[in-house]
Amino acid sequence: MDDLTQAYGEKFLMYALVSEYPAIDYSDKPAEAIQVLREIAQQIEGVTDPFGKYINLQHAIGSIDDSGLSLANRLRLVCGGDLPEATDGDPVAALALAVARETYPLYLLLYPDSISGGRIGAPTIAYTHPASIPFCRAALQDPSLANLFPGVDTEKEVDPHAISSSIILSNGSGSGIQLIGLLPSMLDAAWRWCVLDSRPTAATYLEKVRAILGQIRLLAEGKKINVPHVIGIRGVDVPETITMKLPFGIIKSSVGWGVIGTPEIENQASALLVMHFPLEVLWIGREESNDEEQSKKWDELKGKFAVPRDENSRKLAMVQLSLLLASSEDRPKTATVAFDIILNPGILSGMSYGFNPTPMFRPAAAMLDETAARRVESWAKVVAERHPSSLDITMRRLITAFTVDRDPTDALIDGVICWENMLGSPQEAVLRVTSSMAKLIESRDPEKRKVIHAELKDIYKARSALVHGNSKQQPKRDKLHQYKNASLQYAIETLLRLYERPALLVEKDSGMRSQSILLDTYETTIRPLDAS
Structure with missing residues (x-):
């Protein structure tokens, strides 16, 4: 980097000297313009404080003549530029x-x-x-x-x-x-x-x-x-x-x-x-x-x-x-x-x-290409059109679980709270939530539905043991991580199935929603997500 670039920066020099490229060839620029810039840079070289040096440079380059033009713009005109x-x-x-x-x-x-x-x-x-x-x-x-x-x-x-x-x-x-x-x-x-x-x-x-x-x-x-x-x-x-x-x-x-x-x-x-x-x-x-x-x-x-x-x-x-x-x-x-x-x-x-200078969790940035960017746009349209405010707790808890580096216990609890926000009920909560989720996620194959229902109940049981401090029934560490991941994936899957079913999104509350699923009393028209 030459002395002028060090003093003024490429952006300023490209403007003042009317150059299209950062690597400026000074040989074809007016000698008087280059001389003025060098003299100012030399005058402030002895200023040791970086802020003081910047202010002095700003004052010199910004000095105004009788016509109201700054030195920077006068140099630009000398170099053949316009204003x-x-x-x-x-x-x-x-x-x-x-x-x-x-x-x-x-x-x-x-x-x-x-x-x-x-x-x-x-x-x-x-x-x-x-x-x-x-x-x-x-x-x-x-x-x-x-x-x-x-x-x-x-x-x-x-x-x-x-x-x-x-x-x-x-x-x-x-x-x-x-x-x-x-x-x-x-x-x-x-x-x-x-x-x-x-x-x-x-x-x-x-x-x-x-x-x-x-x-x-x-x-x-x-x-x-x-x-x-x-x-x-x-x-x-x-x-x-x-x-x-x-x-x-x-x-x-x-x-x-x-x-x-x-x-x-x-x-x-x-x-x-x-x-x-x-x-x-x-x-x-x-x-x-x-x-x-x-x-x-x-x-x-x-x-x-x-x-x-x-x-x-x-x-x-x-x-x-x-x-x-x-x-x-x-x-x-x-x-x-x-x-x-x-x-x-x-x-x-x-x-x-x-x-926020000290994030608890700073994930490695995922580079988005054109295809991934269009997927984000498609999903944003789905969320904007279909996400009701009644499911905002689900939205916030999912975001927290995936963006904050916490103990897997907390993320597991977040996942199950999402379940309850979507399909919970004060009465028979475990049965209502797990049964309606299983039916929503797997509507065709009864055997697969049974497997899903059993896993959902296991996760719910682990969550209850953690929340209520039952040390004998709390899962081991490796199982805890497995339950955490599954609880969040099931929460996302359930949310997507709800997005596909407009009639369920407008239910009065989560209890009515799970009841409608279990009794097959809702309009079952499916609106595909079209966000893949």
């Missing part, structure tokens, strides 16, 4: 785009892995660009954006640094918001959204800035919008060439993704699940709102945070179940959560996320 139009009939958008165009190349600079804590927010140019203060003042004159700062006299000349408010969003995030920070937060959010969609260009970044501004206006008007909810998952490795489109969202490769900007977090995921999160502003307080008032308002609203979170948690579980059903028995495709991010559109810091 996207940063104009708009909307005065707020026009000012935002003017700053965004100069911000874009700074996001391409190499961010050293040695900097702990992840990438900082928008480059400082977002605060210091000549259009930044005019943007703030234009925002206060905007009938929608002004709602974010209640109580401000928009007829007077104001200092954007002195204007603030407090805000609470429906994803549970909230904090103070400064007028001077609105544009930087918006530009940073646009970058993160852009990276999530594709490998951004200057043009696509500016389009995303326009879109983000529109989203913020809708939020400021009290409307609900959909924002990206990104789940980093372990256990399933998706090539860059494959994107799975599911009813709940999409699963795509995590390669090259940098929305968090923290490699130690992002590298935990082998794929990304991207869903929508319905976001709205629940409360905006004046800048003089005190901590007591904010705390009281938070307590009033916190019940509203759970509803959209719970809905997406169920969608995540349905994705995990779809992956499990699409996998082979000898190697189930498990998916555990590495991180959970909701990308705000820039009103606050740009995102709120959780991270």
Whole structure:
């Protein structure tokens, strides 16, 4: 790696020097451009702190001339490149785009892995660009954006640094918001959204800035919008060439993704699940709102945070179940959560996320090819269309059993709980559950049904001995593993047989379901799964 690539990174050099390939041939580039880059790299070489070196580099490359162009974009023009139009009939958008165009190349600079804590927010140019203060003042004159700062006299000349408010969003995030920070937060959010969609260009970044501004206006008007909810998952490795489109969202490769900007977090995921999160502003307080008032308002609203979170948690579980059903028995495709991010559109810091740094069980990622990806899509369609909420306990227990590394005793108990959720009854539970399961799994051959019924009863007996602490009847370790595997496979098989029989899925409860099976009183029309 040459000295310029070490200092600036390939992405920045390809942009500034107008090169299509990472391996840049400097011999055909203007000498003055190369000289400027070398001089800046040499000037910061003596800075030992990696973060300080990065900030100094960012300041130098982002220096603005009288025309409002950054050094990075001036170098691009010298090298024969062009710049996207940063104009708009909307005065707020026009000012935002003017700053965004100069911000874009700074996001391409190499961010050293040695900097702990992840990438900082928008480059400082977002605060210091000549259009930044005019943007703030234009925002206060905007009938929608002004709602974010209640109580401000928009007829007077104001200092954007002195204007603030407090805000609470429906994803549970909230904090103070400064007028001077609105544009930087918006530009940073646009970058993160852009990276999530594709490998951004200057043009696509500016389009995303326009879109983000529109989203913020809708939020400021009290409307609900959909924002990206990104789940980093372990256990399933998706090539860059494959994107799975599911009813709940999409699963795509995590390669090259940098929305968090923290490699130690992002590298935990082998794929990304991207869903929508319905976001709205629940409360905006004046800048003089005190901590007591904010705390009281938070307590009033916190019940509203759970509803959209719970809905997406169920969608995540349905994705995990779809992956499990699409996998082979000898190697189930498990998916555990590495991180959970909701990308705000820039009103606050740009995102709120959780991270699970020490998973109890981190399975080796199963590489999905095109055929396997289409199987996952097919199973996801089945789950979306046929899985009733009454069987959510079965779904969650199956996922837990296959994704958490626990004692086989717990997984065996999970398996039998699935049985009871599907076909259990307060009366004669063992007989009702095992008999209806055997009949559902093997409806044609009575002898095979007897064998299955006997094994189901043995498993149930072992589970009861474990739950009730009967040490004399508890199975030995090797038998315990056998029962655990069988209990889970029987649970999956029973669930699939129920998916094929719509009349059983709509029964009032599990007891009525098992009764209908045993008495043959349900409509026996079979809907094939068509997910192989």
